[in-house]
Amino acid sequence: IIAWLKSKKIEIIPASFKETMALGCNVVALGGDRVLSTTAAxxxxxxxxxxxxxxxxxxxxxxxxxxxxxxCMCQPLNREAA
Incomplete structure (x- = not known):
């Protein structure tokens, strides 16, 4: 998986075990290089x-x-034209 991500020019930002256990990788990509995270990370x-x-x-x-x-607290809302 890591090789595939790198082949797609996706940068991997490592996370510590402590931050991973505090759900630090549980983020929301908001688009435009914006991310919703938590102070725990x-x-x-x-x-x-x-x-x-x-x-x-x-x-x-x-x-x-x-x-x-x-x-976990977010659900995307996609609406199609009626």
Whole structure:
């Protein structure tokens, strides 16, 4: 999988075990190089910013305690013309 991603010129930003367990990889791609993350992923957010992303990182600690991350709280809404 990693080789395939790299072949598509997709940059991989590593995440620590601690941030992964705090659902730091549970992000929402907002488009336009913008990402919705969480304050629990401080280093990962810094790395994403260094890679050129705008990172929005609200405090999600109360939701993380229940086992849900940012992406878990979002559902895309697509409407087709009637």
């Amino acid at each position: 401080m280093q990962l957010n810094a790395d994403m910013r260094a890679a050129g992303f705008t990172v929005y990182d609200p405090d999600m600690s109360m939701f993380l305690q229940a086992g849900g991350g940012v992406h």
